[in-house]
Amino acid sequence: MTFVVKGQKDRHRVVFKRRAMASLGARGASSSASNLVDSALHGNTRLQPSSAEASAQAGDEVVDSIFRPPIFPTMSARTARASMVPDLFTSLPPIRDLLNTQSSQIQEETIQECLPFLSGLEPGATYNDHGVPHLERNRHIQFLHKSLKKLPAPYVAADASRPWMFYWALAGLSTLGEDISQYREPLISTVRPIQNATGGFGGGNGQMSHLAPTYGIVLALAIVGGEEALDLIDRRAMWKWLAALKQPDGGFQVCVGGEEDIRGAYCAAVIITLLDLPVELPRDSPAWSGEGATLLTGLAEWVRRCQTFEGGFSGLPDAEAHGAYAFCALACLCILGDPHVMIPKYIDVPRLISWLSARQYAPEAGFSGRTNKLVDGCYSHWVGGCWPILEACLDGPSRILAVGASPRAATHSVGSLYSREGLIRYILCCCQDRTKRGGLRDKPSHSSDSYHTCYVLAGLSSAQHKWHFNTAETKTEMGGNLASPYQWTCEPFDGEVQIYNEEDRVGTLHPVFVIPEGAAEQTRAYFASKGGF
Amino acid sequence: MGKYEGDPEWDDVVPIPQDDGEGALAQIAYTDEYAEAMGYLRAVMAAKEHSERVLDLTEHIISMNAAHYTVWLYRASTIFALNADVEQELSWVNDVALDNQKNYQIWHHRQLLVDHLYPSISSDPNAIRKFAESEVDFMTQMFDEDAKNYHVWSYRQYLVRKLNLFTEAELKSIETLLRIDVRNNSAWSHRFYVVFSDPKYSTPGSHATEYDPKIPDEIIDREIEFSKAATFEAPQNQSPWNYLRGVLRKGGRKLSSQECFAGEFVKIPENGEEDIRSSHALDFLADVWAEEGKVEKADEALRLLGDKYDRIRKNYWDWRRGTLKEEGITKGLAKVELAH
Structure with a gap:
């Protein structure tokens, strides 16, 4: 099926939505409290990936809530989080072909795999006002x-590429601000x-x-x-x-x-x-082609x-x-x-x-x-x-x-x-x-x-x-x-x-x-x- | 006692232990079996020994770690030094490759083998055909596992070049893969190579992104039709759209020559809701209209892409809108200058 896609104006409405959510938060559904709400609602069970339809609908509910004062002070955590995320990241692409091939099938699976994470539905996670989790x-x-540190035997597959690991770790640690x-x-x-x-x-x-x-x-x-x-x-x-x-x-x-x-x-x-x-x-270089040839030639x-x-x-x-x-x-x-x-x-x-x-x-x-x-x-x-x-x-x-x-x-x-x-x-x-x-x-x-x-x-x-x-x-x-x-x-x-x-x-x-x-x-x-x- | 230590055949070799340095980072806790075999390999490499037992030793190490380029290269040089049976080696490599899908080294090894084998079959078209068929069969097996395996496809391009496989059979074999998955972009890429680098008609060294005046019109027409037919199967599949653009560039043809075709997937009425069945068609038309100087139409297509049909790329579409205006202004200025 195809989705009705909202235009650029939605983008601004999304920003507005966040403000609406902030005021909602004062009444008890803030993102920081959503963890509690989440465990109260779902216990410790892992959330099943929601269908994109559900997320899209959740988004629509919140659009409505901007114009009408919220009736329920404790709206579901799921809706609250989805609302912080622009629908671009929570709904299926606007144009999808019917023809099913291996490429489209695994693409579809990947979307379904990512949606709960993008929608702020990862169990046990806390999100900021934009529905984004912290960097751990x-x-x-x-x-x-x-x-x-010392690596176990299965790392033998990396025996010829081990120097990469020095670089990856040192570059990564420096990026994270580590001495x-x-x-x-x-x-x-x-x-x-x-x-x-x-x-x-x-x-x-x-x-x-x-x-x-x-x-x-x-x-x-x-x-x-x-x-x-x-x-x-x-x-x-x-x-x-x-x-x-x-x-x-x-x-x-x-x-x-x-x-x-x-x-x-x-x-x-x-x-x-x-x-x-x-x-x-x-x-003696195999590339020597006469005077003036350099390592950079060609x-x-x-x-x-x-x-x-x-x-x-x-x-x-x-x-x-x-x-x-x-x-x-x-x-x-x-x-x-x-x-x-x-x-x-x-x-x-x-x-x-x-x-x-x-x-x-x-x-x-x-x-x-x-x-x-x-x-x-x-x-x-x-x-x-x-x-x-x-x-x-x-x-x-x-x-x-x-x-x-x-x-x-x-x-x-x-x-x-x-x-x-x-x-x-x-x-x-x-x-x-x-x-x-x-x-x-x-x-x-x-x-x-x-x-x-x-x-x-x-x-x-x-x-x-x-x-x-x-x-x-x-x-x-x-x-x-x-x-x-x-x-x-x-x-x-x-x-x-x-x-x-x-x-x-x-x-x-x-x-x-x-x-x-x-x-x-x-x-x-x-x-x-x-x-x- | 280790495999080699207790083997009289290896009595004459003193293994060289690995020097990892003191307190080495990311040190791997090798199994005794691997550590011992590598010790013997370092020793035979130091002695530049190329022998049957080196083939056994490298096979043993590769069975424990197939991603070891040094072992592969030393094995290749040993095979050539011994003048060992290359076809037998190829069939062994097939099994290793099927077990190690993502491996880089195997494919280079295979190329070295084929380079070595080629002179012995180059004057016999039948032998070349037979060899090509068995190689294609093997690659088909690899593609059953992963039809987009980059190393296999790169090897395939090498093989086409080496054995001059710019043939009908090669095109058919790509079509078979595209029939299974029309979104297999690796197959589309390979087709582009086979069609536009064919030494029978293409300009040697012509870049993939440039016009080649030597490509016959009927080839360009055939490839346009091929990409169009695939597009009708799944209009939102970007592969044939990219292919079509590539073909038009090679043929020195304007994008606007395909305006009607792209228009099949895009309806923008004066009033009312537009009907877009492919964002790539809209992108294509934006370029067509820019090419024709219809700046406003092109701008509207790009706006629709950024606001509705491909929003994640909004910044890109907006940038295109900007360049459209710049070009428009430049063209406008040129007209003003002409008028004066």
């Missing part, structure tokens, strides 16, 4: 600390035996060097910072190893003899710029080849557009140059924005990774993280007028191109494991893990902040190759009604490196100050 900060912190200095020493002694004399890091001791764990370790070391941590990286060997990975077509293999893909392109670019490596290519063109007819990016040329690869592509281009220069030069921007925007679904409100696939919390970063870069691309560079002043866009800002409110709702309502376990997840039916915890938090961070790409003054300070990614600054985003409590704002993460603001700048400055290896 302490539980997520404990979850990430635990992920760095991670206690991990500096253990991280140093952990990663030292993972480095190979031939350059780069593997997945563990004795494993071949691979760009993914090398990326994870370099970022983890940048997060903990300090001379000892940074100096353990053998930069000369790293440079030679990268040269061995560079391919004649411009891209990078992920390891010697391994696959060539866009992760390789992004990870290599991150490593080259953060470690301030020379870009010259030694003659890289942007290679990235461009990954844009698909849909507008998104694939992991390698000719494959399907996928959210994770869109971030790799954009972030890579933003290392090679300024976003407003590089992005329009190498990619079809309108098609990309169209595809990226189509990743956000309602009512779930989170992002999916591909057309006709399901929402997943990790795309809060992979897709969500594309927006600050694209917004900066469209805005053009900002100018910092005075030290400490906020940057001013050269022209009028495009504002937000996606629904920050939607993403924040999906994250806080659907992605949190709010039990003792803590951590963040793909969707309510999935278990939390450190990968999702890191990238869901990264998405929350970018939705809560506004990034500016600033004019070149900072670049000249930085000097050297690939100085563009050090020109970003940010401020809290205040463009719309804030649906989360201020205490649930998380820290900032650099839009290109995805590590705490300042860590990339310090790392680069440290290596630049060394001058050569």
Whole structure:
């Protein structure tokens, strides 16, 4: 069936509704009291997912209640909560096809899975005035600390990707405001035996060097910072190893003899710029094509080849557009140059924005990774993280007028191109494991893990902040190759009604490196100050 | 006593224990079996040994952890060094792949095997056809589990390139998958690749988002019809809409050439309630009308999307409305300049 959809005016009515609810609250049905009401009504039994029809009807009842004084001072908690949430997040999409296929079936199931969480019907949870639960900060912190402790045998499947776990945990903990200095020493002694004399890091001791764990370790070391941590990286060997990975077509293999893909392109670019490596290519590189050939030759063109007819990016040329690869592509281009220069030069921007925007679904409100696939919390970063870069691309560079002043866009800002409110709702309502376990997840039916915890938090961070790409003054300070990614600054985003409590704002993460603001700048400055290896 | 420690065949090897560093973070409590096998692997790798027993050892480790790229790469180099039977290896890899759906490494391993095998069959069209059929059969088995498996599809694109499978059979095989689920976007993507990268007629290196003047008109027409037929089955399925836009771009045709088709799903009367059966049709028409300079109509379509039919993307639709006005102003100014 289709639903009658109310237009934009409803949006304003929703705001009005909240005020109505606040006054209602004084009579005993406030959101803080709703927990009591909930247990009185439902005991401890788990609520069955409500049908969307029920939620939609609940919303309608409340619309009525604005115009008529409430007759019952204790309206059901269920109605009270649903009323705080705009119907966009509690009702089925306005247009649905009758044809049933596997894709539509699991999409339908996902909507039904998310609706109770989005509608404020999760048992035992407390909600703010917008029907949004708190960030369970302490539980997520404990979850990430635990992920760095000794892991049981089934984690053997992560034996070749374990360095990611250092990065996910440290980036996540920093985002949550946790002091991670206690991990500096253990991280140093952990990663030292993972480095190979031939350059780069593997997945563990004795494993071949691979760009993914090398990326994870370099970022983890940048997060903990300090001379000892940074100096353990053998930069000369790293440079030679990268040269061995560079391919004649411009891209990078992920390891010697391994696959060539866009992760390789992004990870290599991150490593080259953060470690301030020379870009010259030694003659023994498979990509050496004559004097003047560098590690960067043809890289942007290679990235461009990954844009698909849909507008998104694939992991390698000719494959399907996928959210994770869109971030790799954009972030890579933003290392090679300024976003407003590089992005329009190498990619079809309108098609990309169209595809990226189509990743956000309602009512779930989170992002999916591909057309006709399901929402997943990790795309809060992979897709969500594309927006600050694209917004900066469209805005053009900002100018910092005075030290400490906020940057001013050269022209009028495009504002937000996606629904920050939607993403924040999906994250806080659907992605949190709010039990003792803590951590963040793909969707309510999935278990939390450190990968999702890191990238869901990264998405929350970018939705809560506004990034500016600033004019070149900072670049000249930085000097050297690939100085563009050090020109970003940010401020809290205040463009719309804030649906989360201020205490649930998380820290900032650099839009290109995805590590705490300042860590990339310090790392680069440290290596630049060394001058050569 | 461990499996290898007590095996006389391995008597000559001194395993190298793993150095995890002191107080290592996220240290994995390996089973004794895995720890021992890895110790022997480090030892044979250090000695650059490529032998039958290395194949057994790597098979053993992969059975415990299939996501170990080092083990896979070392196994591949051992197979090539020994000139071992590649087809036998492929059939073993099939079983591993079916048990490890999300694994990355298997597919690269498979590519290395095919690269190695190819020269021996490249001059025999029958052998190539037979090999292609058995590979497609295996992928069909994989798609039964997950028809959108990214690694399988990437491998498929590699195979099409390697074996020159820009064929009718390949298109038919995609159509079979689309008949099962017309929303399978991976299949749509693959079709785009097979149709528009066909070396028989396409421009080498033509980007997916650009016009390729060498694509014959009848191919463009055929693909337009293909996407339209699929759209009628489920108008709110975005895959064929994206495909249609991609085809029109490749063919250098205007979106407005499909105005009537998109109009099938959108009725906006002068008075009364509109009837929208596909938000993607409305999006398409907004671009058609912008292309035709009908700014007000385009703006109204975008307004409807943002306020009613695709509200989660309101900011995007509003941004499009903004660019519409900017373009309108630029066009208007151009007219004024011309008038003077």
